[in-house]
Amino acid sequence: MNARDSADPPTSVVAADTVAEPVGVVQAERDISLEVNGKSVSGEVEVRTSLADYLRGAGYFGVRVGCEQGVCGACTVLLDGRPVRSCLVLAVQADRRAVRTVEGLASDASQSDLQLAFSQERALQCGFCTPGFLMLSVALLRDHPSATDDDVLEAVSSDICRCTGYHGIVRAICRVRDERAAVDEGSSARGGEQRA
């Protein structure tokens, strides 16, 4: 243990001459409230707690803690819809924001199309990295529904999988991209007939 660890960090309200009001509350613990997969989660946290550890503490064990330095991507979640490394975000920074984790993908016990494709294309072996890849893929196909195979390959290079060699993962994401495009085409064709 580091000697500085035992010393209590400062907790105070600082007033400065240059501003009329107290300039910000300095806290070692803080009450936060965030929305995780549509449900409100709140409580007091030590401010040094990462969002990844906070989510796991709240029962969202699909958030995997791998490297804790932003390299492996296993802890990737969506924060206000954008993919982030939850090991590099403090839980207090997610206060009053919306988080989406892998637990939010399946509905009524049926897997999402991406989860199904990952299992069918053998995009996982040990599964440790899978939630991170899934959340990245959710954001990728939402923002770039016609991503090329190369775009997909480049996007998943952000996360580390040491089992599969990535081919299955890329196949799974491209399969969902193509399936969704086919459905869209089908529905717009039907929409056309209805209009006609």
Next chain:
Amino acid sequence: MKPQRFSYCRPDTAAQAVALLGAYGDEAKVLAGGQSLMPLLNLRLAGPQVLVDVSSMAELRGIEVDDECVTIGAATTHQEILEGGSLGSPVMALLAKTAGFIGHWPIRTRGTIGGSLAHADPAAEWCTLALALGARIRTSGESGRRLVPADEMFLGPFTSALEDTELLTAVEFPSDVAGYGVREFAMRQGDFATVVVAVAIRSDREGAVAVRVAAGGIDVRAIRIPEGEAVLRDALRERPVRRGAAVDSLARSAGAACSSAVRPLADNHASSAYRRHLVGELVAQAAADAMMMVGDGSV
């Protein structure tokens, strides 16, 4: 690993942040996107007593484009700059291209331009580009505001001209460039640059030509390479607009001048000789990009 204990505050304004930095001095650290600081905290390589979080501070966010310059708030993310390429300003297009070299998407959604400039990583894209464009860094401190030229900003590895009690608030990139190029080599997309270079050419109506060549990943800080600047400047003063083979031969000369001028540091990723070779190739490519833009009159 987990960070050691610290306290946290999220001031609403830059003035409040400056007051907090003044109160805590070197015990405090500014938290912007956290993509460099959080790993340092998690690995316990850094142990500040207080974190001053400016990542969501409204006055530090956003991109302003006017005739003189593109001004980017310190807490603007790399991804926001990448997506700002469509704003129509040529310098903004360069900034967007540069942002695309940085990390991966989930890193770019959090990492900020101000954080990167303050962190002063010797291989950082923003530090290199700031030098090449002659950017000015806005800071706010207890003794007032400063406008720090990029040439005076980067002092050494992870060491900038920012005082402990100063906050980096924005960066201004002048728009008066006639041509520019930025090129990077990294082993994989998203890795730190093995070498990154940027070239900017300015010319006025009287025919005066100014050239800046900057490189990251080769020294203890991002640096300019005056030898390469001189080759381009002297040639362009004689004949400002070049096309076709004339572009390539001058670009090659500039690359060769830079390559023989630099003495890159070696690490596990690349030897000094390999980096020197990269400097030559990348400067030639970036200089060619810049000269073709001048030739097209596209800026």
